[in-house]
Amino acid sequence: xxxxxxxxxxxxxxxxxxxxxxxxxxxxxxxxxxxxxxxxxxxxxxxxxxxxxxxxxxxxxxxxxxxxxxxxxxxxxxxxxxxxxxxxxxxxxxxxxxxxxxx
Amino acid sequence: xxxxxxxxxxxxxxxxxxxxxxxxxxxxxxxxxxxxxxxxxxxxxxxxxxxxxxxxxxxxxxxxxxxxxxxxxxxxxxxxxxxxxxxxxxxxxxxxxxxxxxxxxxxxxxxxxxxxxxxxxxxxxxxxxxxxxxxxxxxxxxxxxxxxxxxxxxxxxxxxxxxxxxxxxxxxxxxxxxxxxxxxxxxxxxxxxxxxxxxxxxxxxxxxxxxxxxxxxxxxxxxxxxxxxxxxxxxxxxxxxxxxxxxxxxxxxxxxxxxxxxxxxxxxxxxxxxxxxxxxxxxx
Numbered sequence: 001x002x003x004x005x006x007x008x009x010x011x012x013x014x015x016x017x018x019x020x021x022x023x024x025x026x027x028x029x030x031x032x033x034x035x036x037x038x039x040x041x042x043x044x045x046x047x048x049x050x051x052x053x054x055x056x057x058x059x060x061x062x063x064x065x066x067x068x069x070x071x072x073x074x075x076x077x078x079x080x081x082x083x084x085x086x087x088x089x090x091x092x093x094x095x096x097x098x099x100x101x102x103x
Numbered sequence: 104x105x106x107x108x109x110x111x112x113x114x115x116x117x118x119x120x121x122x123x124x125x126x127x128x129x130x131x132x133x134x135x136x137x138x139x140x141x142x143x144x145x146x147x148x149x150x151x152x153x154x155x156x157x158x159x160x161x162x163x164x165x166x167x168x169x170x171x172x173x174x175x176x177x178x179x180x181x182x183x184x185x186x187x188x189x190x191x192x193x194x195x196x197x198x199x200x201x202x203x204x205x206x207x208x209x210x211x212x213x214x215x216x217x218x219x220x221x222x223x224x225x226x227x228x229x230x231x232x233x234x235x236x237x238x239x240x241x242x243x244x245x246x247x248x249x250x251x252x253x254x255x256x257x258x259x260x261x262x263x264x265x266x267x268x269x270x271x272x273x274x275x276x277x278x279x280x281x282x283x284x285x286x287x288x289x290x291x292x293x294x295x296x297x298x299x300x301x302x303x304x305x306x307x308x309x310x311x312x313x314x315x316x317x318x319x320x321x322x323x324x325x326x327x328x329x330x331x332x333x334x335x336x337x338x339x340x341x342x343x344x345x346x347x348x349x350x351x352x353x354x355x356x357x358x359x360x361x362x363x364x365x366x367x368x369x370x371x372x373x374x375x376x377x378x379x380x381x382x383x384x385x386x387x
Contacts, residue, residue: 003295003333003334004253008253009166009252014166017165021165024186063294063295063296068166069293069294070161070251070294073293074160076294077117077121083125087299090296091298094296095296098297098300099300100302101303101363102363103363
């Protein structure tokens with residue numbers, strides 16, 4: 001597999017990135033998001049489907065949508081998604097040969 | 104004329120601080136001991152300043168404006184920026200004059216770095232400094248490479264920048280002794296299906312090539328094979344820069360262990376006439 005889903009991000013991936021970036025960097029944004037996820041995500045030009053990927057902690061879906069992996073990782077830790085849950089979601093997307101170095 | 108007291112390479116991962124208990128205590132002690140050994144060697148060189156080569160993990164920079172390379176010219180640097188990182192908040196002293204010198208010399212040498220007078224340092228810089236127990240008051244110049252969002256500078260370009268950097272530091276009159284710490288790598292995946300599967304074959308080959316002292320072969324291998332070693336392995340750009348700065352000084356690894364439960368191939372090495380003392384490993 002490639003190290004990257006997209007060698008140049010799509011606008012959809014950029015908007016997802018922007019939401020995750022602002023959520024974890026701007027003062028008060030995390031509190032606003034936790035207060036009302038839909039209202040917070042409406043600040044960005046996300047389609048309902050993309051917004052849902054964030055609000056439902058769809059780690060695999062966000063990966064497939066091309067979210068920057070470092071923003072995705074920070075979001076998983078920042079939202080306290082259990083390590084084993086986020087890891088299992090990502091590994092559900094493994095293809096043949098991806099597990100060469102599992103052990 | 105400044106003396107380069109040591110050029111060190113060391114992995115970084117926030118997992119070391121956030122989830123240390125995911126690996127056995129014996130292994131954790133061994134790894135932390137390897138960082139401390141690097142720190143003791145570093146301090147033996149009594150550097151006046153430290154150049155930290157690292158990468159920003161999308162904290163200072165975002166996709167609206169992302170430099171390939173950025174030299175810090177700040178008075179100070181707060182760290183860490185991550186609200187979720189389990190680390191003590193601290194402020195590093197910036198060596199503003201040294202940063203300004205390197206920036207201006209880089210432009211004269213036909214490199215085009217961005218600069219920042221107000222950066223924050225994330226776990227990439229903080230973790231190895233913290234674990235090595237380095238003097239928090241030692242003035243630093245951070246230089247951040249884009250390793251986290253394609254398109255990125257080539258491995259060759261990073262090596263060439265490192266060559267410039269080593270020469271510029273040696274010409275600098277403002278400090279007597281300078282150390283370089285290059286952090287990042289080696290094999291690891293962040294938030295991909297391969298996360299937690301360290302490509303130890305890539306790491307071993309890379310380390311062997313570096314120890315063989317053939318920069319061209321190292322750059323070619325890094326360029327051609329990094330895609331097999333994970334998005335986190337893109338951080339070996341800083342190791343390429345360190346190799347350039349070393350200007351032919353031999354490289355020797357002090358420690359390596361593929362640590363799947365910390366998601367990272369943990370490598371520590373050193374360019375110099377003397378080797379760091381090798382660290383004994385749990386499983387030989």
